[in-house]
Amino acid sequence: MPAGAGDCYGSGHSPYRKVAHVRENPHQILPAPRARLLSAVAALALAVAIAGCASQAARDAATETVMFEHQRSSTHRDGDDLLSAGLGIDGLRQMLPPAFADAEDPTAAELRRRALWSNWRGIADLGPGGGYGELYGSVDAVPGREFSAYATVPGAKHPHRVLLQLPDDFDAGRRCVVVTASSGSRGIYGSIAVAGAWGLPRGCAVAYTDKGAGSDYFDLDAGIGFGRDGRAVAKDTASDLAFVPDASEAATGVAFKHAHSQDNPEADWGHHVKQAAEFALQALGEALPAQAPFTFDNTRVIAVGISNGGGAVLRAAELEGDWLDAVVAGEPNVHVEGQGGRTLYDYTTEAALLMPCALLDIDSLPQPPLLTQVTPLYAARCASLAAEGLLSGADTAAQAREAHDALRDAGWSDEALRAGALSAGFDLWRAVAATYASAYGRYGVGEGPCGFSFAAQGTDFLPRPATAAERAAWWPDASGIPPGSGVGLVDAGMAPPDLTLKGLQCLRGLWTGEGADADRVRAGIAATRAAPPRAGLPVVVVHGLDDGLIPVAFSSAPYVAHARAAGRDVRYWQVRNVQHFDGFLALPDYGARYLPLLPYVYEALDRVDAHLDGAALPADAVIDTTPRGAAALEASHLAMPR
Structure with missing residues (x-):
């Protein structure tokens, strides 16, 4: 600029x-x-x-x-406010989000209140004993006004x-x-x-x-996105949608701005x-x-x-x-x-592959993840890496030590590995890598490398159309990268015994390998380099x-x-x-x-x-x-x- x-x-x-x-x-x-x-x-x-x-x-x-x-403006006084929409510390501490009177058609005020609840809880420790609002920070009511708009960076496709x-x-x-x-x-x-x-x-x-990401998802099955006030609106009936992807009429699933804007935000x-x-x-x-x-x-x-x-x-x-x-x-x-x-892409894809195995060699992991639940999965990753020739240890313990050593040699401290156990347990590394690969390569809907896509999912994890109630909650509840809020990561390459290995190897290859896709992703990453x-x-x-x-x-x-x-x-x-x-x-x-x-x-x-x-x-x-x-x-x- x-x-x-x-x-x-x-x-x-x-x-x-x-x-x-x-x-x-x-x-x-x-x-x-x-x-x-x-x-x-x-x-x-x-x-x-x-x-x-x-x-x-x-x-x-x-x-x-x-x-x-x-552009839009709103006033927030008299039981509403700028910091918590009137919820205060007690309301923000509630385990369940503020309810909608109509789950399929919430008001703009209801969506804003819920978005504030969701974002406070996603970022701050509000729990009793954690000190928020007492030792540091404040959620005291601050009345005032809000003004919002869309802005577009020169050359970007989307605001x-x-x-x-x-x-x-x-x-x-x-x-x-x-x-x-x-x-x-x-x-x-x-x-x-x-x-x-x-x-x-x-x-x-x-x-x-x-910053060009956010929770403005787009339901490809229904042709519905989100307007300036956060309400779900059909593409054909609104001119103020925050994100409308370039996609064919036959496209299905869910698109979101970070992965599918083709802007490399x-x-x-x-x-x-x-x-x-x-x-x-x-x-x-x-x-x-x-x-x-x-x-x-x-x-x-x-x-x-x-x-x-x-x-x-x-x-x-x-x-x-x-x-x-x-x-x-x-x-x-x-x-x-x-x-x-x-x-980020380099060490994320590295962690996605190696960390599950390496964690078996690290004592005193924070909980969760519960070791009794994840140990079989992590041991399977060790065996898969050995079968691929990436590890040479004769048994799980030796393979875990080798993976651990590889991460330490790459610059990971044991403190970072222990805290990273949560990201491994939540499969966060894979979701981040799939999203960023699409963003860096400026891929559109259905074009992303390695066969990843996103869709609403049922208990069987199979893609399905979203319900109106699920869709209405995306804007306030979603973190901007699935999985979450009923939207999941769909991996076309999943196969036993290590279900996610093939996709992860593909994602890692976009950093370490050769070919047009790898060149495309690395070019996008190079554009993010910081200066003093x-x-x-x-x-x-x-x-x-x-x-x-x-x-x-x-x-x-x-x-x-x-x-x-x-x-x-x-x-x-x-x-x-x-x-x-x-x-x-x-x-x-x-x-x-x-x-x-x-x-x-x-x-x-x-x-x-x-x-x-x-x-x-x-x-x-x-x-x-x-x-x-x-x-x-x-x-x-x-x-x-x-």
């Missing part, structure tokens, strides 16, 4: 924002036709400004003219969702926007527990992007974040016209995300222009060349040393080394006894062994915010924590650096 025009506007405001903030009704942002008209006016003004510009580029000049379509949450107590005297990207492949509320929980109680507006993660920030400034100008204009010059912008969202904000950090004030990246999925860096952050930009990276999904040795550590080699001052917190999923700390054994990552992300945000007011940046730290065991979490367990 190129930088914008030079400093030719006096106050440094882009002509787009100058025009866009003026309107009669402050409670709604511009409808799409008017937005398009203003975008055209802005483009003309921008061209004139460039022609007469001779001075250096200003900060706002890095802002691009972006068209936001299918991504952007959303701004504007609290009623927005601090106009210290205007602040926290911009974030969803973790994993989650929908638009996928970072509510990360950015919303920190920013909204402080009077900041919070801007979100689903990961390559544009940084641009998604920047467009969300752009949308925030426009929406603020619309909603608060007396305080407009809102610009990158007069509004503090801090980016934060975890996991894939952490990778996204680091990719945003490398974009040209002084539009971003600080970045906090937690457990980021980020890839750099050299310094020991490895791509912009010089002078404060960046703090926070990562758990026990992370078994995105090990620090392959991601954060190489990124920090790469950035420092380029002369960038990136600060790095490494936290002992922290794995990847705070949401899994509700499992007793995980809660006893591991600590949450979110307190350290919030603390890092506090530190960079203070730094922007003149304080020093936090120093590097290896944080020696203490697992809480059966006790309630206390500050002493966290050992927060001071």
